[in-house]
Amino acid sequence: MENEMIPDIVVGRLPLYLRTLQLMLAEGRQVTSSQELGERLGISAAQIRKDLSQFGEFGKQGTGYHIDYLLTQIKKILHLDISWGVVVVGAGDVGHALSRYQGFTNRGFSVSKVFDNDPAKIGQKVGNFTVENITELPEFVRKERIIVAMLAVPAAQAQQVTDMLVNAGIKAILNYAPINLLVPPDVRVQTIDPVLHLQRMSYYLE
Amino acid sequence: MENEMIPDIVVGRLPLYLRTLQLMLAEGRQVTSSQELGERLGISAAQIRKDLSQFGEFGKQGTGYHIDYLLTQIKKILHLDISWGVVVVGAGDVGHALSRYQGFTNRGFSVSKVFDNDPAKIGQKVGNFTVENITELPEFVRKERIIVAMLAVPAAQAQQVTDMLVNAGIKAILNYAPINLLVPPDVRVQTIDPVLHLQRMSYYLE
DNA sequence: TAGATTGTTAATCGATTAACAATC
DNA sequence: TAGATTGTTAATCGATTAACAATC
Numbered sequence: 001m002e003n004e005m006i007p008d009i010v011v012g013r014l015p016l017y018l019r020t021l022q023l024m025l026a027e028g029r030q031v032t033s034s035q036e037l038g039e040r041l042g043i044s045a046a047q048i049r050k051d052l053s054q055f056g057e058f059g060k061q062g063t064g065y066h067i068d069y070l071l072t073q074i075k076k077i078l079h080l081d082i083s084w085g086v087v088v089v090g091a092g093d094v095g096h097a098l099s100r101y102q103g104f105t106n107r108g109f110s111v112s113k114v115f116d117n118d119p120a121k122i123g124q125k126v127g128n129f130t131v132e133n134i135t136e137l138p139e140f141v142r143k144e145r146i147i148v149a150m151l152a153v154p155a156a157q158a159q160q161v162t163d164m165l166v167n168a169g170i171k172a173i174l175n176y177a178p179i180n181l182l183v184p185p186d187v188r189v190q191t192i193d194p195v196l197h198l199q200r201m202s203y204y205l206e
Numbered sequence: 207m208e209n210e211m212i213p214d215i216v217v218g219r220l221p222l223y224l225r226t227l228q229l230m231l232a233e234g235r236q237v238t239s240s241q242e243l244g245e246r247l248g249i250s251a252a253q254i255r256k257d258l259s260q261f262g263e264f265g266k267q268g269t270g271y272h273i274d275y276l277l278t279q280i281k282k283i284l285h286l287d288i289s290w291g292v293v294v295v296g297a298g299d300v301g302h303a304l305s306r307y308q309g310f311t312n313r314g315f316s317v318s319k320v321f322d323n324d325p326a327k328i329g330q331k332v333g334n335f336t337v338e339n340i341t342e343l344p345e346f347v348r349k350e351r352i353i354v355a356m357l358a359v360p361a362a363q364a365q366q367v368t369d370m371l372v373n374a375g376i377k378a379i380l381n382y383a384p385i386n387l388l389v390p391p392d393v394r395v396q397t398i399d400p401v402l403h404l405q406r407m408s409y410y411l412e
Numbered sequence: 413t414a415g416a417t418t419g420t421t422a423a424t425c426g427a428t429t430a431a432c433a434a435t436c
Numbered sequence: 437t438a439g440a441t442t443g444t445t446a447a448t449c450g451a452t453t454a455a456c457a458a459t460c
Contacts, residue, residue: 190403
C-alpha cells in the first residue's frame, strides 16, 4: 500500500490546502501556483509541491495548478468525495453549537443525529434535531453505517462514552473533552481543547 | 534571552504535560516519572525529559518528579501563575458555549466580557454575562489590560474584527473562524477549525 | 548498598529547503 | 522563443531517540 508511507504531517496539511483552494474558487480564481498557495498559508512553495507530489502530479510546468482540478483531487485523497454522516454525542452547549454549525456543509460532513443521556434533554429540539436517548445510538449508527462521532460530554464521562462508541463501530472521534481518550489502534481520535491553544500562546505573552 | 531558542513544538507540549499532571494530582498522586507521563501521553520518556530540561532541572534521580512542584514550574513557564482575562467576541452559538464553558477555571483563563455587533443580541444574557456592544471593546480591554480574545464571528467578518482587536491592543487570539487571519508579528493566533480535524481523520477511513 | 531515574550527549531519524532539469 | 513553474533529487536543518554517567 502506498498509503502507508505518507507521513501523517503531510496528510494534516492537505485539509489546509483544501480550505485555501475553496476560498480561491469562491473568489472566482481559476489557477494558482505553489508559490501563491504558500504565501497565503505561510508555508514554503517547495513544501507544497513536495506534499502534493506524494499523491500524484496535479500541476503543469509554467502554469501551476488548476484550482478546480486540484480541489477535486485532494477531496478524493481525503475521502471527501462523499459526505460523511456524523453523530453528535452530548447535547450541552458544545453539542448544541456543533449541531447548528453551518460550516460542515460542503466540507464533507453532515450531522445525522444528536444524542444525550439526560432525560431532561431527550426529546428537546436542538437546531433541526430532536435529541435522542444515547441508548439508541448503537442501533442508529449500525443502520446508517455511520463511523464518525463528535464527542461533547463532560470529561468525567468521556472515556466511558468512548468505549460505547467504539463498540458501536465508530472509527473516528472528534473529542471535545480535555482528556486523552484510550481507543484501539483502528480508531482515530482528534482532541480539541481550547485551553491547550490558549496556554500555548500565553508562553509568549508578558 | 534564553526564551528565544526554545522550539515552538516544545512549548506546545508543555500544556499537555500540565493537563496530565493536574489529572494525576486530582487522582491523589504525589510523584511521577518521565516514563509514566510518557505512557499516559503516548510520548517517549526521553522526549519529556529533554523538553523539561530546556527550562531547568525539575526532577530527582531515582525518584522522578514531584507532581505538585513540576506543575507549579510549568505554570510559571507558561505564564499561568496568574489568570488571564479574556474577551469573547461574537455571541452566536460558539460564543455562547465559550462564555459558559467551565473548563477555563483553574487552567489560567477567565472570560471577562462578551461582545457582539448585533443589536438583537446586545443587552441579552449569555451565561453570567450581558452581551456588550462591540464598539465598547477597545475601551474595555485597555482599561482592564486584557490582551487575549476568543473570536467567534462569521468567517466573512473575522479579518475585519481581528484588525479592530489588534488595534485595541489584543496580543493573542483564539480564532474559531475557518480562515487564516493576518496579524502583525507581535500578535499570536491559534485557529480551531473542527472540519480540519475531521478531514484529517477521513483520510484513514474506508 | 542496589535499584531507579534523571539530565545530557551523541547517534539516528525524519522533515524542510534549495536547486535545477524538464517542460508547458 | 522566453518566462514561468512544476516534480524531484540532494543538501540542510531540526527533532527524536538511545545510551549512559551521575546520583538520589
